[in-house]
Amino acid sequence: MMRPELLAPAGNLEKLETAFSFGADAVYIGNWIFGLRKFADNFTLRQMEMGINLANRLGKKVYVVLNGFAHDEDLEALRPYLIELNRIQPHGFIISDAGVASLSQELTTVPLHVSTQASVTNAYDCAMWKELGATRIVLAREVTIDQIREIKRQVDIELEVFVHGSMCASYSGKCVISNYTAARDSNRGGCIQSCRHTYELINEENGETETTHIMNAKDLMTLNLVPDLIDAGVESFKIEGRMKSPMYVASVVTAYRDAIESALENRSPDANAETELEKISNRGYFTGGLDDRPAGESINYATNGHSAGVKYLGSIKSVNEQMGSVILSRGILSVGEEIEIQSPTGIYAYTIGEMRDMAGRSLEKCVPSQMICLPDLRNVPENTILRKPIVEVVTENA
Numbered sequence: 001m002m003r004p005e006l007l008a009p010a011g012n013l014e015k016l017e018t019a020f021s022f023g024a025d026a027v028y029i030g031n032w033i034f035g036l037r038k039f040a041d042n043f044t045l046r047q048m049e050m051g052i053n054l055a056n057r058l059g060k061k062v063y064v065v066l067n068g069f070a071h072d073e074d075l076e077a078l079r080p081y082l083i084e085l086n087r088i089q090p091h092g093f094i095i096s097d098a099g100v101a102s103l104s105q106e107l108t109t110v111p112l113h114v115s116t117q118a119s120v121t122n123a124y125d126c127a128m129w130k131e132l133g134a135t136r137i138v139l140a141r142e143v144t145i146d147q148i149r150e151i152k153r154q155v156d157i158e159l160e161v162f163v164h165g166s167m168c169a170s171y172s173g174k175c176v177i178s179n180y181t182a183a184r185d186s187n188r189g190g191c192i193q194s195c196r197h198t199y200e201l202i203n204e205e206n207g208e209t210e211t212t213h214i215m216n217a218k219d220l221m222t223l224n225l226v227p228d229l230i231d232a233g234v235e236s237f238k239i240e241g242r243m244k245s246p247m248y249v250a251s252v253v254t255a256y257r258d259a260i261e262s263a264l265e266n267r268s269p270d271a272n273a274e275t276e277l278e279k280i281s282n283r284g285y286f287t288g289g290l291d292d293r294p295a296g297e298s299i300n301y302a303t304n305g306h307s308a309g310v311k312y313l314g315s316i317k318s319v320n321e322q323m324g325s326v327i328l329s330r331g332i333l334s335v336g337e338e339i340e341i342q343s344p345t346g347i348y349a350y351t352i353g354e355m356r357d358m359a360g361r362s363l364e365k366c367v368p369s370q371m372i373c374l375p376d377l378r379n380v381p382e383n384t385i386l387r388k389p390i391v392e393v394v395t396e397n398a
C-alpha cells in the first residue's frame, strides 16, 4: 500500500507548528488575498516564508491556497502576490479559477493543485487539468470512493480528498447564500455561514411554523474509511479547518496519523480515536457521501451549535531549564486546577502545582492571552496542548 500524505489546515504559524509536531506531512495556508477566509486568521508573506523554511528543514510541505474566483479587478493585486510567492517557493498552489491557474503558471514555477472548488468529479476533467499542467486534483466533495478508484485507474495524477471537518450545503463550496443575505461573496472569501442560521418553516396549508436548521450539515469523519481510501489510490488525506484551534489540529492529526499507520501495518487503529474526535468541537459526524449518498441524517436539524467535550487552554511555546514550560494561555488557569496535557505521545492528567509570570513572579491565576510559566511541567515537547474536560454546547449563530 502506498503511504498517503496527511495534510492539515494551518490558519497561522502556531497551528502550522502544531500540525507538524503532531504528525502532519503537509499543511495548507492562506493570505487575505484569494484565500477564501477573508475574516480569519491568516499568514503574512513573511510568516509564509518562515513556515516554508520550517517545512523544508523537517522534510514536510506547505501549500498556499489561492482558491477564490477572481474578477478582472482582482488581477491587479494577484500579479505581484504571485511573484512574491514564487520567490518564497511553497510546494504547491491550490487554485480553482482557470484564469488564476493560467496566471500562476505564467508567473511562477510553483506546482498547480486544482482546488475542490473547481468541482472536479470525473476522469476527463482530471485529464484536462493534467494537460494544463496540474500535478494534483483535490476532488469535489461529491465523489464516492468507487468513483475515486475509477478516476485513479484512468488518469495518472495525484488525488487529494477531504477526510475530516466541516461540510456545507453548497456544491463543493460554490454557494451564493451569503451574497444574497449579507452582500458578501462566498466565492471570494466572504461566507457568513448563512446555511447554519435558524430558519422558520411555515406550512402554507395550516399556518403552523417549525423552527429548524434545515441546511446545517454535520461534519465529515472518515476514520473507518481510511483503509478503503488508501486502497482507492488517494495520495493526500486533507483535513478541513483553517479557522479552528491548535487543539483541533492536534486531535484530528493524531487520529488520522494513527488510522493511516494502522492501515499500512495491517493492525487495529486506536480504539479511542473516535472518542477523542467526539470531544473536539463538532456538529455531529457523518461520512460525507464517500461511501453512500448523503441524505437526511447528514443534517443537524436540532441545533447550529457545536458540541465539545474539551476546552482549549493554551499551547507550550518552549521548555527550558530555568522556567519549565512557557505557555501562551488561551483561558483562565489556576494553581491547583486539574487539566489535561495533550502531547504527540498521548494525553495525561496534570494538576497545576505552581505558576509564574514571565518576570518570575508567583501567580495564583492567569488570564487569556497571558504568557506564563509552569515550572514543574518539563518533560513535554513544544506545541503540547493544555486542555480541560467540559460538558457544553456552544451556539454559533443566532
Ligand code: SF4
Binding pocket: 167, 168, 169, 170, 173, 174, 175, 176, 177, 178, 186, 191, 192, 193, 194, 195, 196
Ligand atoms: S453559506 Fe453555508 S453552504 Fe454557503 S458556502 Fe457558506 S458554509 Fe457553505
